[in-house]
């Protein structure tokens with residue numbers, strides 16, 4: 001005997017299975033993207049650690065003590081008023097045109113005026 005209820009239930013089960021597969025595929029895609037971003041960040045950290053180690057060794061070879069390096073790190077950390085292990089991220093107004101200058105920019109992107117806090121090595125801050 002043909003049971004319309006069974007057909008409906010089979011249809012619903014099939015739809016639920018497909019929805020589950022779609023969700024699983026979506027989660028895999030998100031996980032892959034997160035894993036890729038994690039690898040990119042780890043690679044960037046490795047590169048920064050390498051450059052930092054080279055700079056510390058060069059400074060120490062020039063007679064700069066580890067204590068002096070630590071004091072400089074602390075001084076730079078405190079430039080934004082917070083000892084948080086991070087460089088300041090506060091945007092400042094351009095002294096010439098008044099537009100906002102991102103802290104990582106060495107000069108105003110609108111008028112080219114050097115940022116008030118621009119210091120450091122060329123190429124390190126971009």
Ligand SMILES: [Zn+2]
Pocket residue numbers: 094095096097098099108109110111112113
């Ligand atoms: Zn400007």
